[in-house]
Amino acid sequence: MIKTVKVRDYMNREVVTLNPDTHLFSAIDVLLTHRVSGAPVVDAGGHLVGVLSESDCLKGILNEAYFEETCGSVKSIMSQVVETIDADADILEAAAHFVKRGRRRLPVTEQGRLVGQISRRDLLRVLKNYNEHGTPRRR
Template sequence: MESLKVKDYMNRRPVTFTTEMPVAQAVERLLTGNQTGGPVLDSRNKVVGFLSEQDCIAQMITSSYYREQVARVKDIMRQDVLTVKTYDSILEIAQRILTEKPKIYPVVDDDGYFEGTISRANVLYAIDVQLRDGYKLA
């Protein structure tokens, strides 16, 4: 199972955001992309934050209370982003998920450039495929 790598199961075309994007537009991207969150990228395609459904819900409640929607992604994104590399082991990521609890990790190269995302569901799928293949051999 150690041979399972992030690059083989990651989402190469996930929903992404920019810092200046209005939160309302970000919400639309989340809804149409059917994702729970995604990385915020700068103009060089480097991860500078992460935006989740939870971040958006909190802002939408505030916006509905004050009747204004002027917030930008940079105003509500998390800046402490946990990332992984394409060559990382799926099993190691699974173990990290148990302690760090992210739903989605941005995948970056060694220079910090964004390459995709890997979610809990992607990790679960990879492990399931490996286990099913092992059962077929037994």
Template sequence: MATLQNVTARDFMSANLVSFSADMDVLTAIQLLLENGCSAGPVFDRLGNLVGILSEKDCIQVALNAGYHGEWGGKVSQFMSTSVITVDADDSILDVARRFVGSPFKLYPVVGDNRVIGHITRSHVLRAIDSMRGKYPV
């Protein structure tokens, strides 16, 4: 019988990543976030290593810099969060849900075979819960 404990991050993650390079212009990154309706995306270095996350919250700093210092833009690396917490593709949705409840993050990169293969959001977890409605005992 399928339960939320048996459903994994891989089952509900999005493999369509909006990602950034650390040396990308942050204004271009903001445009990509907006065009794709994303709240955040992983940041990779030139070798493809995950080095950060750029979130809407990080990008708001761009507006503050412009308002207070007259400085528009800069590199993604100047604004990204470098404390990256990932989720394993085989983690259960319940484990992912616990992480979301205990943190301010809205998105986690999903890792499989030591590389980022997608991302999972709070909405993905809610979709997993909704998909199981009526399929397991309450």
């Protein structure tokens, strides 16, 4: 049954992350290099402390331009309230979260530490595999 499939079974474990002390333009370079629209921000212990999005970057640049402020570091502009999902949550819980909240991806945590990320596309792959084979195949 698909409800027994866990987020950890399909999450991406190789997530591009940022450090809170990274300078904004270095962070923008990381996003552009890896072709991602945002990245989780983790401290030295691997704990999720925020998320930096393209929108956050634009806000930081606009503040610098309009208010003659220095862009500074990721921690000064990142979103600190982060929606996450636990690695042991079932796939249907993740799907419901995506539908209700309109998110494209969620950081996956275990005891407060970032362990991966799951996207709507990952869930579509699970459902496609389930439909074709009766049981989901792991990646």
